[in-house]
Amino acid sequence: MMRDWCSRLSRDLVWRAVKISFVVGSILNLINQGEVLWGAAELSIPHVVLNYLVPFAVSLFSAMQARAQSRPLSKAFKTADVRPAASARNPGRRSTG
Numbered sequence: 001m002m003r004d005w006c007s008r009l010s011r012d013l014v015w016r017a018v019k020i021s022f023v024v025g026s027i028l029n030l031i032n033q034g035e036v037l038w039g040a041a042e043l044s045i046p047h048v049v050l051n052y053l054v055p056f057a058v059s060l061f062s063a064m065q066a067r068a069q070s071r072p073l074s075k076a077f078k079t080a081d082v083r084p085a086a087s088a089r090n091p092g093r094r095s096t097g
Helices: 002-008 011-032 045-079
Strands: none
Touching: 011 045
């Protein structure tokens, strides 16, 4: 099962998750650690780390799930062998037989 998850992991998914976690984590830190900016509280490092780690994990997991669900569909469409009937290929030609 772990090998299946690792096969879905790619550099572009990780990079996208990093960008999303930077944006979402920064917003969450402004919301959750806003008192630090005004000097009313001390910075909580574990909360800062979690504010970036949770969006990263959620984004990466959901992207891997989406990729896993889309692969069977794309393979099904690529491997489907749909050929027109002989009469559809040559509509003016009549079969003799």
